[in-house]
Amino acid sequence: MFKKILIANRGEIACRVIRTARRMGIKTVAVYSDADARAPHVKMADEAVRLGPPPASESYLKAELIIDACKATGAEAVHPGYGFLSERKSFAKALAKAGITFIGPPPNAIAAMGDKIESKKLARDAGVNIVPGYLDDIATTDEAVKIAKDIGFPVMMKASAGGGGKGMRLAWSEKDVREGFDSVKREGLSSFGDDRVFIEKFIEAPRHIEIQVLGDQHGNILYLNERECSIQRRNQKVVEEAPSPFVSPEMRKAMGEQAVALARAVGYYSAGTVELIVNGADPSGKSFYFLEMNTRLQVEHPVTEEITGLDLVEQMIRVAAGEKLAFGQDEVRLDGWAVETRVYAEDPYRGFLPSTGRLVRYRPPIEANTHHPSESGDPASKNEKLGSRVRGNDESVVVRVDDGVADGGEVSMFYDPMIAKLITWAPTREAAIDAQVDALDQFVIDGISDNVDFLSALMQHTRYRSGEITTGFIAEEYPEGFEGAPTDAQLIADLAAIAGMVAVITDERAAEISDQLGEAVHPLCERVVCFGGAEHKVRIKPYKGGTLALLDGGELIDIVGRWAPGQRLLTVLIDGRKRIVQVRRAGRDWELQTHGATHRVQVLSPHVADLAKYMVDKPAPDLSRLLLAPMPGLLTRLDVAVGDKVEPGQPVAVMEAMKMENILRAARAATVKATPAKAGDSLAVDQVIVEFE
Template identity: 65%
Template sequence: MFKKILVANRGEIACRVMRTAKKMGIATVAVYSDADARAPHVLMADESVRLGPAPAAESYLKAELILLVAKDTGADCIHPGYGFLSERESFARACAEAGIAFVGPPPTAIAAMGDKIESKKLAKAAGVNVVPGFLGEIADTDHAVRIAGEIGYPVMMKASAGGGGKGMRLAYSEQDVRDGFEATKREGLASFGDDRVFIEKFIETPRHIEIQLIGDQHGNILYLNERECSIQRRHQKVVEEAPSPFVTPEMRRKMGEQAVALARAVGYYSAGTVELIVSGADPTGDSFYFLEMNTRLQVEHPVTEAITGLDLVELMIRVAAGEALPLTQDEVPVLGWAIENRVYAEDPYRGFLPSTGRLVRYRVPTPLPRAGRAGGGAISVMDWDAGAEGPPLTPPASGRGEDEPYIRVDDGVAEGGEVSMFYDPMIAKLVTWAPTRDGAADLAVTALDQFELEGVGNNIDFLSALMQHPRFRSGNLTTGFIAEEFPDGFTGADTSEAMIRKLAAVAAVLDMETAWRNASISDKLDDRFIPREDRAVLIGEKRYDVSIDGYDRGLLVNLDPQESPLDVVTGWKPGQRKFVATIDGEPLSVGVKRTRTGWRLNAHGRSHVVRTLSVRAADLSTHMIAKVPPDLSKFLLCPMPGMLSALHVAEGDTVEPGQPLATVEAMKMENILRAERPGVVGKIHFAPGESMAVDAAILDFV
């Protein structure tokens, strides 16, 4: 077995690999850029070495530097994680030439599967179903238009070396191809150093399902069931689960056997994933097609670990050391259900624009009590390293009860750290396991409510809304789910009348507890200032006149004389950002922020502005004049922190609706900003190549 492993990556995946390495007694080496000098993965490692400046091209993508660090520190193997150098055949080959084990597949397999054009040819030869498309070289935009017309719209344009949702454009018409082909080439070149593009038929009502593989150097290859990854935005996965609610045992066997056949055809070993596009319109499940093979560990590997009880990182390390797999295909189980939610630094209320900045506050979920049993557990990778054992990576093998819910948080950030514009905006992965799919989704909603994340925009509300959505619960998923269900953007999850009543009770208790706290401060206030009369709680259009009575177990909050009061048990203290309580026997965690006239309460995927007033003040509030927001329509505002990569207009130009105005690059993605109405361009405030803050005025209109 190896003595020392260098993790050629950053963030949560670097922490994840180190966690298993420590469990196996293997020393760890971290590498880092200037932006990550105090990052958790650096603190977690036994040794750490600086690579260079923040841009990945000058640090994490410097293969020769990483190999030099491995030699200097005495590391006898390198785990690449995912992204960066994980699927670069030249890096795997350089490791072999340097006598350092590469924890991944052989270079020949990476080369065969890394080129999406060649991999489809190999898949077809191995008897794997492939999507109709054009796999040759595309000369230019006109050539791309001809090919798309021959295949038939809609088509998907993809960077040959792409992945992670980058370098992909969906085209429904010739104009879409003309608008997107060159952008696809540029993204492929910027992210992967390869501007080749291929075009294939876009499958209608598509589901994205993938098969996890593991193979050893002795010829054994297993498929470890499937994952459903259909909940995507801009081709970037948001929610993954295992198993799939669509896949039958027979379908799983067919997909798995084709995936194994492809892996065997290229001499594959280590962990890898065969991604398939499946037509949800075919009830037989036989319409599945090869998309690509990822020759690395996937972001969503924890859900496979949760339903199989296998540590995939440990298996990768053991395979790299020459060991045989410890199980056969018949011994691969499907235990319960697991769902992974990716917590991103992006603002769903502003069109999911990336957010950067400092994590002013960061707390992972903790168990909530439930009647009659424990509520599972949660652990951050960093918490584990600090000595808190928590649930292991593979819950079914942990000795816990088979029906005990389980929470796992994989992260690589810490409070006070910074979310940089140079890297992927993912903050953490929340994995929930339960015996049933509904149980795993319910636990995810509970856990998302408990996250405390301040300083950057985040998608926690959106994830909670997804987990509660009736269509998600039904399992009727496609890769167009988000676009179809949120066509006008996201404004918050739907909130039931029962939840509104609970939040009104929470606001009343918060008001009372704060008043008592203020009255107890020496020489400031006394109980003469505690409101004696009933209070009015206003949430949106609803108003509740509230009274509170104490009793031996908690508080009785009466919102309506015609209904039973709510039983609230809590230990909340003024200043705490989470109100954790049991209301009528059900646990609830509510995010709390003080406002001038009440509270901002966040729960179950929606933020609510709640006002707590005296009954008299509430009566008078209906006469207040609404404040009119300023008119910003004459400005083109930068929707996210980023760099102005191109200007498509000049001062004095007349523009029409839909016309491109500027292109902003952020998180390695190009975003084209278009005119919303006719107008004339006035002053331009930025030049291409300049960095801009969110809401910076790029130009204004006359």
Template identity: 60%
Template structure:
């Protein structure tokens, strides 16, 4: 076995590979840019080599620097992770020429299947069902438009060397083809160094299902079940699960056998993924093959018990697969949420900054057989930069059934505390409560269909609101008890009685309650309109960002943040400011005027920290609603900012090349 390997990547996937290598007794080498000098993967590895400036094109994408790092440290093999150089045949060839093993498929397989245009040609030749489309390289937007008209709208414009939603656009008209073609090529060149794109038919109401394959260098290939990845935003996966709630055993077998046949046709010899677009009737079409480890591989690992990174390393070393197809058994259900540094209330725009608080839920298995796993590459006090993908972590839960896995995921999200940046945990929590998600009635249009106006934190209702009122009452009672005990200030006042009649206010909802201490550390909360009191037990202490306890012997988890005269509570996908008053205070508080937000409608504000790539208008120009005003790049994504209404540009404050902070003024209207 290898004694030392280098991980040519960063972030959570680098940390993930290091964990398996460490368990196998293999030493690891990390590489890092200036921006990642203090990154977690650098700390975890046995050695680390600096390879250049923050921009990936000047560091992580430079093959020569990776090879030099291998030679300097004596690394015998390289694991590429995903993204960056993971699907570059030239990288595998350069490593081989230097006498270094590539922990991934052979270069010919990468060329055949890693290129989305070539992979479709191979699939056609192997009689694999494929989505209608044009498989040649498209040279211009005009050519793309003609092809789109022949195929029929809507169409998908995709980067040939793409992945992760980069360089991908859906077009419903000729105008959208032109704009989408230009943006897809630009993003493809920026992210992959390859601006080729192709066009294919976009299947309406599709599901995205992929088959995990695993091959060795001795001709053996097996499949490890499927993953459902239909919950996507801007073609970027948000939630994945395994298995799929759509498939039956027969369809699973057909898709798996087709994936294996395709892998064998190109002598595939590592972990890889064959992706399919599936109809609601279980029909399916080959989409593409990713010749690398997938971001969502943990859900497959959880239901099969197979460590894919370990298998990749063993295969690269030349070992035969010790697993046959008959050995693969699917056990239970796994759900993965991708936690991103982005603001879901501002159209999911990227967020950067310092992780002032980073407290993931506890990993491991509980007495109910639920397993929590968190793959991450960050730590409390670390920084989310503008240079790389905004993923913070991948939170995975495994349970005997799908609904139990979803329930565990919801609770784990409630227990995941992050401060200092904006993040998508509120959105993920809301998804976990969504009836359509829970029922498994999915499609890749799920988010667009269910959140057509974007996302805003919902206010709690019904029993959820009452549970949050109980948590607020508990916190208020505990803090009052602590205040009374400070330095024994009230020792001389023996007969002091504190009012137990309270009113819990959550947003516009008011709950008259009675709060008192019970046995030992219990707190009893009684609603005026309920006969049975709520018995609350918790070891929460003020200052902790996560409240966890029992309410009537049912475990409840909520995130809590102190605010003026109260606490902000997030629970079960809802968010509310909660305040607990005496009855008289509640009457007076209801009379207080609400603060009105400042009017910023005359300004175009930068929605996230980023680089101004283009200003599309001039001072004095009339614009119509929907017209592009500017383009800002952040975390490898180009974001076009459009006019929300008709108007005239009175002043432009930014120029191309400016680096702007969030809410910086780009331009203003007359």
């Protein structure tokens, strides 16, 4: 076994690998760019080596720097994580030439499966079902238009070396092809160093299901069940689960055996994933097609670990060291249900725009600070392993957080915007989903925007809970964007009572502090809670263990659990109903965040509420003449000049943020008056790009 390994990655996956290596008694070496100098993965490792400036092309993507770091520290092997160099044949070969072990598959398998065009040809020749399409390189936009018409719309344009949702565009018409083809080529080149593009038929009502495979260097290859990854936004996975609610045992066996046959055809070993597109409209489950094979660890690997009891990182390390798999196909367990949600630095209330900046405060769910994969690689010991994890309030539920951030850290525009992965396990799918909702309520993230409300709303959505999902779920269910999860009357009443309690306790505290303004607290304090366009009259009486509230003259509400001024996370029982609420001060108002929505609430004294009705709202400034940067990022292209006339929907500029290109369009017909920004500028959010007449 190796004595020291280097992790050629950053963030949560670097931390994830370090934890397993530490448990195995293996020393670790972290690498970092200047942007990550104080990142958690650097502090966790036994040693750390600086690579270079923040751009990945000058740091994490430079293979020679990784090899130099191995030589300087004596690292015998490299785990690449995912992304960056994890699927570069040249990197694996360079490591071998330097006498360093690559913890992953052989270079030839990376080459065969990492190239989406060639892998589809290989799968076709091996008798595997593939999606109809054109599998040769496409050079020009006109050629792409002709091919798309021949295949028949809708089609999907994909970068040959793409992954993680990058380098993909769905085209419903010739216009979409002409607008998106060059963008796909550029994304492929900037993210993967390869601008080749192919086109294939888009399967409507598709489900994205993948098979985890694991092989050793002695010819043993197994499949470790499937994962459902259909909940996606812009072709990037948001929610994953294992197993899939759609897959039957017969379908699982057919998919698994096909995945193993494909892996065997290329001499595969280590962990890998065969991705399939499945026709969700076919109840037989027989209409599944090969998409690609990812020759690395997947972001969503924890859900497979939770249902099998295996530590996939440990298995990869053991395979790289030459060990045989210690179990066979019949010993692979499928125990319970696991769900993973990806917590991203993005604003779902503003079209999921990326958010960058300082992570002022970060607290993962309180029950989940130290959850890591199991102590043993034996899949038969699932029950023993669950005992080593911190459980939720329900003893049958496990909550796990994989992250690589900390208070004061920076979410940079140079890298993927993922903050953490939340994984829950339970005996049933419904219980695992319920555990997600409770845990998401406990995520505390300040300083940047996050998608926690959106993830909670997904977990509560009746269609998701039914299992009737496709890759179009988010676009179909949120066509006008996200505005928060629906709120029922009971939750509104409970939040109004909580808001009244919080305000009264705050006033009570202020009145007790010398030289602070504050009214005397009466036995029953009256307040008016302005919430959701309605007013609620509430009478509040705090007591030692909680608060009594009388809402709108109705029945008395008993809030068991006390809130202290400045307390962020509040867990209370309201007449037996458990509520987990985040409390924030927002100017003179309060923000209450729970159950997939953030509510802005005003709490006023009765006489102030009467006078407030006469206050005139300040009108919002007219921004219709301006094209503003919707996010921080790089302006890569400006398509207009002063004097140009534009039509509604016409592309005006292209911005790159978090490695994704975003086309900015004109909202209406207009003439360009000024262009304060130019291509190559780094823009702040709401910075003016174009001013119209």
